[in-house]
């Protein structure tokens with residue numbers, strides 16, 4: 312089970328260090344997404360440690376309305392939705408609304424959450440899946456303090472209550488059946504958020520070639536790769552990184568930034584590494600499309616690397 316990185320998030324990371332300045336809009340998007348992604352990674356890590364149940368991250372469904380679920384866990388009795396919120400500081404629940412101490416109203420959070428819950432119930436019903444649906448809002452930030460009886464209306468979990476997950480997540484004895492439900496729900500995923508169509512992408516010709524350091528994101532001088540079999544030292548930050556790891560990362564970036572399958576020739580131009588070495592890496596880490604001379608490569612993320 313894997314954490315889904317939004318497409319545009321991968322794209323911006325691939326661009327970092329490869330152009331003079333990131334477009335402002337992308338920089339802002341990235342900052343917001345990074346926060347959300349880090350918080351969701353933390354919850355995914357908790358799931359990973361706590362349960363062997365099947366779970367899905369960032370399921371996006373287009374039914375009558377568009378619904379997004381942060382996490383869905385499938386256990387023997389229930390299908391559980393978790394909505395992760397990183398709110399910090401004091402909040403008040405009054406008159407059916409959640410307020411910040413500064414007076415700012417947390418817009419429609421509860422309403423949206425209930426719509427998502429109803430959507431999930433309807434979907435499970437339609438698919439004739441025999442499981443109860445439960446939904447929780449997880450306030451993961453340790454400084455979040457709640458005043459008022461929000462619990463009367465929805466299930467919530469505060470940071471200090473995450474130990475309860477162990478009980479909530481339940482068991483996965485019906486392994487095969489649960490896996491089938493997992494596959495069924497996953498197949499409904501139709502991402503509508505953070506897709507490329509919402510952004511103006513950078514022209515590929517504007518992007519600098521070269522292999523960049525995984526740590527400091529700056530380009531590593533090509534001569535640092537010369538005669539290095541296992542590790543390459545970054546001439547900017549001094550970090551020592553696995554040579555293959557750097558090259559694989561660079562080829563993934565090429566694939567993402569180009570937005571189409573890459574050839575051996577593209578890879579040589581991009582990295583400055585020998586054809587023979589690149590072919591070895593492409594064969595073992597990328598998937599081939601097309602035949603013989605026309606063959607090109609694409610990168611497919613594997614499952615189970617949460």
Ligand SMILES: [Zn+2]
Nearest residue numbers: 524527545548
């Ligand atoms: Zn570096």
